Amino acid sequence: MLPDFTATVGALAATVAEREQGAGGSPQAARDFVLASFAAMPGYLRPPLRAATLFFDAWPLPRRGRFFHALSPAERRAQMEAWEAGPAHMLMRFYVSLALVSLWHE
């Protein structure tokens, strides 16, 4: 198993959707919107963001033996909130912001 960018974005977006909206959230729509927004970003920003996202997908591997995207929803949320309070806060704010916009009513 390898780090998976799409699965990681999906896991982050789903975690934000669930945290903001509870069980009634729209994780699939949030994931699709965040991926589409990522694709619309300037080309020079995408590779470093993708690399950082893959790095953080692998972050739980030494301690938990699984990638971030393979953690349970509760574990993902705890990990994401730890990142939000730590050195990964900028990347987390980026994804949280995109996911929040995805939750706006059309």
Place this chain on the structure above:
Amino acid sequence: MIDWDRLDLIVFDLDGTLYDQPPVRRRMAVMLAGEVIRSRSTAVPRMLGAYRRRREALAEAMAQDFAREQYCLPGCDPGAVRAVVSEWMEQRPLPLLRRFRVEGAGRLFARLSASHKVAVHSDYRVEAKLAALGLSTRYAVAAEDVGRLKPDPAGLRWLMAMAGADPSRTLMIGDRDDRDGEAARRAGVRALIRGRDFRHYNDPVFGHAA
């Protein structure tokens, strides 16, 4: 089939009808993400999300004083909400709009303006967005002008009164059946819904317009 010769007034919705909303929204999301990183706070996207939910709720509830109530969010100063909405929903998207104008909109506006009365009816402010799209119209009304959001037909009725048009000779063109289509039904006006009845303004349904 639309008999364009039997119409006097053509009313367009704006957001999603005259420009494609999804690509604009994605680019605005990236700009907002930059703001979140710069300010180290998710307050702006949270406030904008709450504002949008508030407006949807007010539309359903038929609020009487919606112009004031839309900015009343829990724990927020209405003036601050108004400023954030103005910056992020009215001003910053403007440079993006022309690029995502719906195909054929400019030519259709020009053709219709020569033979019909053309109007724009939006729940948001119209003038700056219309100018950014490179379009102009004689009649325009926003929800704040009539104090009601779609699907309340107040805006549509206001436009028909201003243009001296009868409902049977008016056509509403929008992108949401639950808003534009429903407002048209309540006003006794026929509607064309983008995504359901047409995709762009070079579609055959507009072939005989003007």
